[in-house]
Amino acid sequence: MTEQENGSGPGTLILAGLPIGHREDTPPRLRAALESTGIIAAEDTRRLRQFASRLGVRLGGEDGARVVSYYDANERRRAEELLVELEAGHDVLVVTDAGMPGVSDPGYRLVTACVAADVPVTVIPGPSAVTTALVLSGLPTDRFCFEGFPPRKGLATHFAGLAEERRTMVFFESPHRVAATLAAMAGAFGADRRGAVCRELTKTYEEVRRGGLADLAEWAAGEVRGEITLVVEGAGAPEVSREPADLAAAVAEREAAGVPRKQAIQEVAKRLGLPKREVYDAAHGVG
Numbered sequence: 001m002t003e004q005e006n007g008s009g010p011g012t013l014i015l016a017g018l019p020i021g022h023r024e025d026t027p028p029r030l031r032a033a034l035e036s037t038g039i040i041a042a043e044d045t046r047r048l049r050q051f052a053s054r055l056g057v058r059l060g061g062e063d064g065a066r067v068v069s070y071y072d073a074n075e076r077r078r079a080e081e082l083l084v085e086l087e088a089g090h091d092v093l094v095v096t097d098a099g100m101p102g103v104s105d106p107g108y109r110l111v112t113a114c115v116a117a118d119v120p121v122t123v124i125p126g127p128s129a130v131t132t133a134l135v136l137s138g139l140p141t142d143r144f145c146f147e148g149f150p151p152r153k154g155l156a157t158h159f160a161g162l163a164e165e166r167r168t169m170v171f172f173e174s175p176h177r178v179a180a181t182l183a184a185m186a187g188a189f190g191a192d193r194r195g196a197v198c199r200e201l202t203k204t205y206e207e208v209r210r211g212g213l214a215d216l217a218e219w220a221a222g223e224v225r226g227e228i229t230l231v232v233e234g235a236g237a238p239e240v241s242r243e244p245a246d247l248a249a250a251v252a253e254r255e256a257a258g259v260p261r262k263q264a265i266q267e268v269a270k271r272l273g274l275p276k277r278e279v280y281d282a283a284h285g286v287g
Contacts, residue, residue, distance in 0.1 A: 031057055034059055039093070043272075071106055103128075117134060127171070138196065139196065143167040150181055156257055159184055160188045167235060169232045171231075178197065182220050183214075187212040194212060197219075197228065234269070242272075247283065
């Protein structure tokens with residue numbers, strides 16, 4: 001991970017996963033990259049310097065690193081600037097506050113730009129809140145999907161669209177929204193659908209609450225603090241019925257959850273493996 005000495009080629013974009021809580025989870029490769037890379041793009045430069053200080057690491061080694069901010073508001077502009085540096089032969093290290101750049105954090109735009117420009121990209125893997133919460137949840141781990149942060153508006157409709165997802169689902173959420181999110185999940189997925197609230201993973205006050213979604217929503221109505229990851233059990237296998245009355249009822253149920261009729265018909269048809277026309281006719285009383 002050294003810069004091109006002869007200027008004959010581009011530098012390398014290095015994406016590094018920072019510990020999600022416990023600094024002793026820092027891998028040796030990350031320490032080496034922090035000490036050897038001349039340009040470091042950080043989601044929060046102040047927090048990066050504090051992190052390096054606690055590790056006893058000098059950013060950029062004896063020569064020092066140029067540390068620049070790289071967060072949601074300036075991601076597009078900064079990605080263009082960093083690509084110029086990379087094409088000039090300089091390595092660039094990208095880090096976010098915790099976890100992996102590009103996963104609900106800045107990084108995606110720069111990676112796609114590098115791929116298009118044929119600039120090398122590598123990753124220093126690190127701890128992940130997604131997989132850490134998944135294995136702690138006690139829910140099935142053989143198939144899962146990461147859904148990121150739920151939208152700020154339209155929770156009922158959003159979760160209605162995931163109600164038939166059979167894989168275990170992992171979400172991020174802010175502490176002040178977690179109660180409302182769990183309540184919306186209970187409404188869309190069912191009060192007894194199993195879930196887990198994973199809080200402050202790898203930190204001193206790590207906590208995992210497991211139970212039905214309605215019970216978890218009631219618990220979260222009190223004060224919840226810290227970094228939150230939610231894990232939710234996937235749906236069971238659907239019982240297939242092609243009776244028009246049953247199909248119409250399934251569409252009506254999706255509509256009651258806030259899903260537009262056209263989308264509800266598509267979802268029911270997909271879930272049951274039926275032609276959309278058959279479900280459409282049942283929903284509209286045709287035939």
